[in-house]
Amino acid sequence: MPKAATRSKAPASITTIDESIDAYLAYVKSNFPAAALRNATAVLSMLKNYLDGDDDGEESAGALCKESVSAAMISRLDRFLRYRLMRELVVSLEQQQCAFFVTFDFCEWLRKKDRLADKEYRQIQALRDELLEMWKKGYEVAETIELSLQRTKPPGRGAEMIEFARHDILKIEGDQIWLEIWFPIILPRERKIGPIDLPKGLAASLQVGWMITCELKKSKSGWRISEIGNIYPSLPFK
Structure with missing residues (x-):
């Protein structure tokens, strides 16, 4: 034919x-x-x-x-x-x-x-599956962090705070992450925040360059997530 x-x-x-x-x-x-x-x-x-x-x-x-x-x-x-x-x-x-x-x-x-072509189609399928897996990991980590926040006492009202916005994951080490602050209307004095403790094992599911929507508060022990929205499997900023 x-x-x-x-x-x-x-x-x-x-x-x-x-x-x-x-x-x-x-x-x-x-x-x-x-x-x-x-x-x-x-x-x-x-x-x-x-x-x-x-x-x-x-x-x-x-x-x-x-x-x-x-x-x-x-x-x-x-x-x-x-x-x-x-x-x-x-x-x-x-x-x-x-x-x-x-x-x-x-x-x-x-x-x-x-x-x-077959090769391109297989590449697209692999990309789709990879992105779906990334979305799943980001959602599961955000959900687990949210549940852990319900079991912990938040910092007091007078604590230094960085408003709810999207921030970059700058570094991952063990069960801790560091964030780079980009999006608040009034940027804080510190642009690179960390270490921030996450529930055990969660950080391994994340990647440097992903974005996280959260509110941050500073306690005596350092910065911590006080409210969380989503985790986005974005590419690093450049």
Whole structure:
């Protein structure tokens, strides 16, 4: 059978990432509610801009959206999900989850349309599984810390405090972590905080460069987490 016949569901004119995104959005519009189309449009618009290098200033991106779907695009998906969205745009947890679903659903659609080679598809599956495992570890650590906080006495009201915000994990040693403070409106005198004790065994599940949303208070023994939100498996800041 001629090669073109294996792609009967996709217009022959679809040869670039840009066109693939447009075709995927047309598929979503025809098969899913309006809310799904809005979500897909928002996520893939950001992905298109990122791959095309329109707003991240990286020359290495080139004009990928003008080229065929390739390993060059695949290699940037991880950075889009774990750096662009988490660190640069600082989107909410719900928006990150939506972006994760849409991005990998788009990749599944590319595979069904024979727009991804076997090797690239396996790389995407491995990336998806790796990210899911990271999310799971981050969630479990945050949940365990929250439970431990319910069993400990918080520092007094007069304790020095760093407001609830996202902070970088700067260093991990044993059951202790060090944080670099980036996001409070008024930065504290200390930008690098630590050591901060975690319940036994939890720190081993984390990685340097991940972000943690928490409130910090200083007691006589040093800084500690007084309230925790989420832990994000982001890429290190640079």
